[in-house]
Amino acid sequence: MRTLDLVGTAVSNTSRSKLRTALTVMAIVIGAFTLTVTAGIGSGVNKYIDTMMASFGDEDQLYILDETNMDQAGAPGSAGAPPEYDPETAGASSEFGFITLDAADIDVIQDIDGVESVNPMVSVNGEYLETPDGTAYALDQFDAPQNASGLEFAAGGAPQGNDEITVPTAWLEIFDTEDPHAVIGQEIEIGLSNAIGEPQSATAEIVGVTEEAISGLGGNPMPSIALNDALYQLQTSGMDIDDQYMAVTAVVTDLEGNEDAVKADLEDQGYLAMTVEDQIGAIQGIINMVTYILIGFALIALLAASFGIVNTLLMSVQERTREIGLMKALGMSGGRVFALFSLEAAIIGLLGSGIGIGLGVITGVAGNQFLTSGPLSDVAGLTLFEVEPAALGLIGLLIVAIAFVSGTLPASRAARKDPITALRHE
Template sequence: MRAVDVAGTALSNTMRSKMRTFLTVIAIVIGAFTLTLTSGIGAGINRYVDDMVAGFGETDEMYVMPGADQQAMGGGQAGPQEYDAGEAGGPSGSYGQSMLSEEDIESISELDGVTAVDPIVFVSPEYLEISDGTQYALDGLGVPADAPAMELAAGETPDPEADEITVPRSWLTAFDEGAEDAEEADPQAAIGETVDVGVRDMAQEVQTVEATVVGVSEEDLAGIGSSPMPSQALHEELHELQSSGAQVEQEESYAQAVIQVEDLAAQEDELKSELADEGLMGMTLDDMLGVVRGIINTVTWVLSGFALIALLAASFGIVNTLLMSVQERTREIGLMKALGMSRGRVFGLFSMEAVMIGVMGSVIGVGLGAGVGLAANAALVSGPLSNVAGLTLFALAPGALIAIIALILVIAFLAGTLPAARAAQKNPIDALRYE
């Protein structure tokens, strides 16, 4: 009997008791459906995270910030330590937060493999004034280093060497007077507008810088694009004004620095060690987002565990279905063996019936899961979550779908081995006498 004939016979045999087969298939469908959804959600969110990583910068970049001094925090000490001004560390920012000094920047630039150092400062502007004189309060500005990761509704990212700025989509009502809300507003209405950014200096005097709006940004899950994004030149100019006006010259300090490394993959561990020796901490984009990926993968595996439990329950359904089938077809089995069918072929026939149940359940479950996932993703991304730029909640991974189907077929085959073995071991004479 050819493999095609065995498969056809097995399929027709499973349809003898349609209700029993249907209920068994439904149990497999539930497991396959859940596995498809969870793997798709994990793939979709990880793809979104990868897109964010790709937009943040090049793979040869590392972020450097003040390191966490465990002894300074009291870790492993028997008691309080005397204060030593010479070892107290660099300058402090708001609320005593450690900052990078000019000496730190110089030390970083001298490390082997470092080709460029870009210190990052934070600016706290007061307002943004549009052409009609209306002033809008600013909680903060974006960091120019994040500009490549920004999703744009219109226009372009600011030229690093020009006084340019982007505004978030939520600000469009200020530029398009005829629009009732930001979704109805025309993004092009803001492009080319001239605005003034006001910042308070050390003497508490407000200074302004004129800038041109060149883009309209969409907010993503990381918050990039939710605030006006200045160019590097505008950002530095605002920082200089913010730091001016003091009677005593202030020491320059930085929240962090972005460094470029000649061969980051080869030097990453050594560079981090050298930074730690300087009391600093280096982190790549993968380091920063590794925790996020870990959480996503953990949740995906937990949900997949529930799907596997459903498949385990379904495997007992397959065992029960085939055992009942063997019992009902005892005389048929005896006749097949009396006509010369070997134990191996009997075993193969009943194993194939289990596999056919697995095929039906897996194909229906995976297809249903993929359809529901794609439909839900389209509905959410274009509906309640439309304000999150570039969001992907569900993505099809062909390799994962094939693996799910293969896993279910293996489970179905293993579940069918017991009934198949029982059928193969039946004595043909006893089977023919069975009532």
């Protein structure tokens, strides 16, 4: 029997006992469906975390701040639209509780072996933001412009020019609109005090409206780097004072090889250094742990399905004993008989995996669309399910392999049958 005929016969034989085959396939479908949904959720959530945390810097950089600020590394986002500005309470949140770095700290960090360059991040304390209608609103803090790559926009884009800024969607109501596109191009005035308490102000153009991420990024106005520097110069004017930096980013030579040594040297000097992986590792570890647990349950379902395949084919071998004897009497080798029953097992696995993976993808994509555009629509950039073709292919191969291995026992029994004895079977 040619290989093509063997495959055709195997496909035909799987439909002999439709109910029994269908029940076996259903067990495989459950395992394949669970694996697909679990893998998709793990990929989707991890992708969202990667996107959300992208603002912490490039993969070859360390994010460095004073070790005292360890518990304050993430500034919270806005809680909503700001209140109207009250000069009596202005300035209450100076430096946001951070211990800042200065030029001496920059020199120390720059002298650490392995550090190529240091880029300081200046901190600006605004007091109010005045809308075009002349109303001033309290301005507690800005999002750092170095984090612009992690923003999600409802309208417009990232600030780049000398006088450009973004505002969060929660602030739209102070512009008397719910349409984020309506505020693009409007000019606002930013007020702050300099080093000796003199009022200063600068005009900025709104170029983007941001959606707040879980990390808080996008929940406050974000000036361009140039505007942030200009505001910092206004803030420090009036007195000869040293520059203060909320944090620095440092480019490290061969970060993968030198990471531990550079971090240890920085810690000895009283600094906290983190890579992007450090900042997302704990969250991703929890997600991966939950994913592995769910995958374990799916594999248990597939183990149960494998026993179903064994049972189905053993019964098939028993029912087709005379047929097996006839095939061997007509010259079909034991190897071909083994291949025939193994192919039947593989086809059952292929059928179950195809249906399960297909249902899993449809459910995952539909569920992601429903949740991210409905109950979870306020979470900017959220992805709950990601289709990974390589992972789906691996799941399919795994299930077919499990089915093939499960079929080897009944296939071996069929291959060993004596043709004379088999032909006498009633």
